[in-house]
Amino acid sequence: MAAMVVAPIVARGYLPTWAVATAEAVLGAVLIWSLSFFRDPERLCPPDRNLLLAPADGTVTNIDEVEEDNFIGGKAVRIGIFLSIFSTHINRAPCNVKVAKITYKKGKYKNAMNPQSGRVNESNDLALVRTDAPRDKLIVRQVSGSIARRIVCATGAGRKLAAGEKFGMIKFGSRTELYLPVRKEVRCLVEIGDKVKAGLTALVRYEQCQD
Numbered sequence: 001m002a003a004m005v006v007a008p009i010v011a012r013g014y015l016p017t018w019a020v021a022t023a024e025a026v027l028g029a030v031l032i033w034s035l036s037f038f039r040d041p042e043r044l045c046p047p048d049r050n051l052l053l054a055p056a057d058g059t060v061t062n063i064d065e066v067e068e069d070n071f072i073g074g075k076a077v078r079i080g081i082f083l084s085i086f087s088t089h090i091n092r093a094p095c096n097v098k099v100a101k102i103t104y105k106k107g108k109y110k111n112a113m114n115p116q117s118g119r120v121n122e123s124n125d126l127a128l129v130r131t132d133a134p135r136d137k138l139i140v141r142q143v144s145g146s147i148a149r150r151i152v153c154a155t156g157a158g159r160k161l162a163a164g165e166k167f168g169m170i171k172f173g174s175r176t177e178l179y180l181p182v183r184k185e186v187r188c189l190v191e192i193g194d195k196v197k198a199g200l201t202a203l204v205r206y207e208q209c210q211d
Contacts, residue, residue, distance in 0.1 A: 011153060028210040041088060043199040045164030048131045052094040052204040053164060054196040055140045056176035058083040062115040068179055071100070071127045072137045075182040080205055081196060082113045082175055083166050087173075089169045091142060092199040093161035094178055109117050109144055118143050118177050124151045126167070131160065134206060139179035164199030178203060 014132050046054060053159065058081040068076035083089055084097045107122040122144040142151045153168040158176060162168055170176070180186065 012206060026090075031075045034089070042188055043092070043164055043197070045199045046202065048202075048205075049066060049096065049163070050206045051163075051179060051202040052091070052138070052206075053176065054183060054198050054201040054203050055094050055178055056081045056083055056196075057088045057090075058176070059197050060190050060192050060196060060198060061113060061175075063190070063192060064115070065182060066179075068139065071125075071139055072179060072181055076139075076179045076187070077182055077204075078118075079178045079190070080115050080118060080175060081177070082102060083170065089167050089171065089174065090199070091140070091170070091176060092138065093128070093165045093167060094138065094203070095160050095163045096131045097138065097168045098131055099155055099157050099159045099161065100127040100129050102153060102155070104128055104151075105159065106145075111145060113145075113175075117145065118176060121145070122151065124153050124168075126153070126155070128167075134183075134185075136183075137180050139177075141177040141179070143175035143177065144170065145174045179180075180204060 015093055060079065061082045062078065062080040065076055066067040066076055066078045067075070103125040105123050105125070108120050109122055110117045118141055124142040126140045126142075128140065131136065142153065144151055150171045151168070152171065155161065156169040185206055187205050187207055189202050
């Protein structure tokens with residue numbers, strides 16, 4: 001903001017009017033984009049406790065089955081969401097949960113659109129336990145990208161989060177993944193290529209809710 005005010009005053013005596021106007025336009029575009037990136041819209045989350053909501057805004061890049069032995073302890077469904085530089089970057093809890101532990105891992109900064117980046121890039125894993133039936137173990141993984149270089153996580157082990165509650169963000173283009181146990185009662189509600197919104201879009205529904 002200060003640069004937009006100071007730059008034309010300083011440059012007026014050295015540059016032609018068209019150059020000053022161009023610089024102002026570029027600085028204005030950067031300001032608008034920055035304000036857009038850090039936007040934090042209000043979200044009225046669905047009250048259905050059988051749903052797992054998107055933990056991030058963006059595009060679904062993969063829905064696959066993986067082995068997750070560190071916390072879930074077996075086969076898990078992984079749903080990956082790519083956040084572009086134009087997405088809202090606030091991360092939200094997928095359902096009512098308690099944070100069991102948080103694990104940060106240093107790594108690379110590969111393109112976050114690639115599903116493999118979740119394995120090798122810098123990441124932050126939130127190990128979560130549902131507080132509603134079924135009391136499944138879940139993981140939300142915050143993954144940095146080729147542009148994103150800072151993961152923010154504003155929660156801690158032992159804390160309870162409500163469905164859709166904000167817990168952090170990843171600054172600039174990045175990736176967020178949701179892991180849940182493979183269950184016959186689980187129905188995936190999205191497809192690859194779908195646009196989703198954190199705390200609003202249902203990714204998964206539990207068809208039968210029992211422990």
